[in-house]
Amino acid sequence: MPSKIDKTKIKKILLITLSNIGDVIVSFPVMDILKGEFPDAALSVVLGPKGESLLKNHPLIQQVYVYDKRQPMTKTMALLGQLRRERFDLVIDLRNTAIPFLIGAKYCTFPFLRNDPTVHMRLRHLNRLRSVVDFNAASYEKVGLYISRSDREYIDKIIREKIGHNQKFVVICPSAADHRKRWTEVGFAQLCDKLIDSYGVKVVFLGDGEGIKVVDRILAKMRNVPVNLSGQTTLVQLAELMRRSALAIVNDSGPMHLASYLDIPVVTIFGPTDPVIAAPWGKTSYFIRKEVRCPACENPQAVLEHECMKAILADEIFSAIRFTPEGVTFSQ
Missing domain, CATH: 3.40.50.2000 (Glycogen Phosphorylase B;)
Known part of the structure; x- marks a missing residue:
């Protein structure tokens, strides 16, 4: 040792x-x-x-x-x-x-x-x-993520022109590098419509690469018109936008960990991965995973839809989210 x-x-x-x-x-x-x-x-x-x-x-x-x-x-x-x-x-x-x-x-x-x-x-x-460094303090200054002045100013402009100052908004990151970790596009569309209808929040979609196409398909399934910023931010700029949001809703992905590090309230939808080792780790978080028989999880090499993801309904997630004057809380 x-x-x-x-x-x-x-x-x-x-x-x-x-x-x-x-x-x-x-x-x-x-x-x-x-x-x-x-x-x-x-x-x-x-x-x-x-x-x-x-x-x-x-x-x-x-x-x-x-x-x-x-x-x-x-x-x-x-x-x-x-x-x-x-x-x-x-x-x-x-x-x-x-x-x-x-x-x-x-x-x-x-x-x-x-x-x-x-x-x-x-x-x-x-x-x-x-194992090699003794550390005892309960918390340390968060210096791991650096957001430059130019990135903050860019997000200022985005909020001013596309979201609105003093407008409560929710960040949605519906993609994931591994397609098996993505919740259903219909589910995201239904959940976002419910949040807009019930709470009057702005819903802001983000993504890059393949995620841009995922966002486009979700928007086509929605009744309301959200803010689509897919392809318009870097990862660090996404973090700054997330830092100013009321809530993030994500799959098991990089944005989930960003929200956790920034201590932003976050909802994470899990499918084939294990929350025990990968759950959100911020102070205010909620995750959902369905324990159902899933042939795709049982045979990862097969090209099958993940029944564990399809089993998660928008109503279940919506009912767990509470917007209050103090912020967002979750019912378990």
């Missing part, structure tokens, strides 16, 4: 996080603690190409290294050589690899710590960090 470190000797830190956007966001609490415990140390990060946009302009990150697990071995060896030359004092490896040993870190997490499959990913990361 790794030994606890002498904090006075830590000047350069490397955090190795995972590839997917959601995985990178779940590692933000680790970044918060590292910057809180070692405020004068230079922090660098290794991540996958999907998450690069989240950190590449971060003023508190000295260097962002992109590691693509599909890249040629020659490129990986070059990256290892570059990391070794940096002579990091502390390496926190959330990927659980041999990289810390290959680059000669003074202190590092142990690559053979067993991951408990019943523990949420966020807590797994914190437990791995705790």
